[in-house]
Amino acid sequence: MRDLIWTNRALKRLDDIADFIARDNPLRAQTFVVELRNKLEVLKTQSLGRAGRVFGTKELVLHPNYLAVYRIKADQVQVLTILHTAQNK
DSSP: EEEOOOOOOOHHHHHHHHHHHTTTTTTHHHHHHHHHHHHHHHHGGGGOOOEETTTTTTOOOEEEEEEEEEEETTTTTEEEEEEEOOOOO
């Protein structure tokens, strides 16, 4: 089983997503972030998603509007960032 490592950038993006959703629904903001985190837990045992736009990365759709960019290094999965699907980088 691999370790799941979150970069500061990825954690900041999760906070930004939660803050945005919390403007309308604070409870949903909390549950949504938990859902995103739980979906990434599977990467500890399986490599999912498609080849990323940046060499050496992969992208996993977490929700119709969000995807995770990650890479696998040895025994680690590094979550690099979370993107809104309307973003192009």
